[in-house]
Amino acid sequence: MSSRPTHSQLSLAAFAAPQSPRTMRTLRKIQSHQVLSTSSSAFSSQAVHASVPRKASGSEGLAPPIDFNTTHRTRPRRGRSNSDAGAQDSGGSQPAKRPARKTGSGFGVRKSALESLLRDGLQNGNVVEGLKELRYLVLSTGVEADGDGMSGYRIYLWLVLLEVPPLPTDEYLSLIHRGRSPAYAKIRNDTFRTLATDPLFKRRVTEASLIRLLNATAWKIHDAKAQTKSLGPSPRRRARQSLVDTPPSIAEETLYTAGEDMSEAAMYVQGMNVLCAPFLYAARSEVEAFALFHYFVTRECPGYIRGAMDGVHKGLRLVDRCLEIVEPKLAAYLFSKGMHAELYAFPSVLTLCACTPPLPEVLHLWDFLFAYGPHLNILCIVAQLIRMRDTILDSPSPNKILRSFPPLDAKDIIALTVLIVRKIPDDLYAELIDHAK
Template identity: 75%
Template sequence: MAKPQHSWGLAGPDAPPSPRTMRTLRKIQSHQVLSSSGAVNTSTATTQPSQPPTFTLNPGDSSGNAATRARAHRRPRSNSDAVARETVATSPAPTQRRPARKTGSGVGLKRSMLESLLRDGPQNGKTAESLQELKYLVLSSRVDADGDGMSPYRIYLWLVLLEIPPLSTDDYLALIHRGGSPAYTKIRNDTFRTLATDPLFKRRVTEASLIRLLNAVAWKLHDSKPKPRSRPSSSRRREMEMLVNTPPSIAEEPEIGEQSSVSDSAIYVQGMNVLCAPFLYAARSEVEAFALFHYFVTRECPGYIRGAMDGVHKGLRLVDQCLEIVEPKLAAYLFSKGMHAELYAFPSVLTLCACTPPLPEVLHLWDFLFAYGPHLNILCIVAQLIRMRDTLLESPSPNKILRSFPPLDAKEIIALTVLLAQKVPDDLYAEMVSHAK
């Protein structure tokens, strides 16, 4: 696929490249590496949809006028959104020209290239090329947001990158009106602990909305499970065995496992509440958050929410393997202390690093993961370990340090992850792509 051409503002054909030009060229090279790696490896593990969706700005509206309604209707959800609302209310009409300026929250009135591409949609119907351009812009420029990490268009960016079609609000309400799911008790036991020490999350997202969304997803997962086949009673079974004079069939035994698999632990596992939290925080409605979260746990990481969490355990082994390849000295030291990823990285793998504050940095990191693949979260965890390298090597008890990771710095972690992706062998990268399926 031909990459869109850009003019980078060089003084002339013989002018030496400036540091800014070199940084830009490195970002282009990183974008090409990530895109080509994902395309080569994903083809062996996943199936791409035959027709990518058009850019749509409102997943809760099933009509064709969703983009227009999204621009006309901006429903506030909390005080953390107040500055953004004032910005929207005072913004000039589309026909007026006004110099760009910054508000107190740091969000400019002038559209960024990323927002413009997202709002205007594909040019001349070139959806695939526009998606590649969108991914490049995510890598090269940060999503405009205020100090709380709130952006008026981030949620739509996620919907486009994950190729999620619009969802009718009535479908979500129908799940809510069904009442408590089989996992309702477990959900209620977890939700009050969700990002309990994060004031930004607590101010914007209520526990009630978190319960509703998780309960609705639990109903969807419950409905999608195959129904167990009924077995004859013991007396009837003995009569049948005597009639045919044969021992019980071994093929009947797995039905016991089928019955036990349809349990509340299979439709909700501890940790889903934290994985769900950033979706609710960034969304402008519960329907948007539900569409994203349900798609994510059923298509991107179904292995993370199965009862045995086999996808998470595969991810932990991959953290150890990747660390051993890109930073062998640090890996050997941690292994000598008995510190394998299963002891310290389980929450980071399961929640895509959402367990590590601050929340605005988590959202920025997720922009990158949704653009180039959630499997890169494995390398994001390795990148955090490398940034702690000197501290870990100097500590006689690295387990104390690894009890909680330092605050996220999404920009630095993304830059390091891009470099690490080039060092990982192709076969190991393919395992990363498929480990959560």
């Protein structure tokens, strides 16, 4: 028998002490692991089995590789979307325009259960049960969207799932009116090439909005760094040293507060432009996109934006370790060729796979990640590698294949990730949850 604590034991231990914000977030992610790894769940027994057939040898076998060359769903194209600054139509031939599909909003259109829950709110006022139902609906039915990935309620779903509080518009405007931040030159060096080959993104989001959002985020982080420094040298170290004789419940809260220390955070690192792109694309306003993006990089993955980007490097090592557990033959072959995740998966870890088109599939993948934890992006990358398994094993030079991943298919990747979760040991899963902190 293993001495490793079970997920249920971890959950009971978390409930034993007063809950701090960080404890509650970690607990929700552990509970998400329980949901995803429960074979009796409706999604696992129906949708997963239908999308990713398992080996005939038994329930513990990993699903066989999915052929990523299979035909993807045909998506209707729509006319030019509105952007914040009215982007001009580019010259040359334009793709044929097709009407967008209605997705649950407006008169005479039946709303989905997910949209109804978001619009009508909770019937019994039980927030915990409401969030569970919301996550289950994301996993089982998905967010309805048109061919361009646009949904009238997705951005509100993200705000609820990430628990982002409302942001006054004036606060965002005050950051804009401060002008160029110290990171402005670095931002301008990247924004013009953000998803440069994606016509959907370029049609809806202007470079000006990217610059404003990233510059405002840089100012916000700049202010947080200045406030941290005003408290004295090494506040994080002092906080940790003060925990020696501190009761556990208070210590947890102190660590959470110390985690808000932004003294080591970079105002901008290369790749943040791509990470913020889906937020701007899906949002109905820049203020919503800013609130989500700033919260995400400073609370969900602050390790990704520290100067050394240590959270990203931890994530890359976890890709190798998880692949070695789930698909040892594929991992051994890649390692024998000197191909570790550091060489091919850096953009996918940093941007939560937003660097891999098509953008509508990125949005569907993010619905899943925000519902059950962004740390699952590591396993989504492993799932993509498994889908490429046969091609990689047949190639004498896998580095050529891994220079660019095949187009995302969110439904298949999510289904395979749900299966992979069951194979990840509890201690390793705990590292997945904390690697970006």
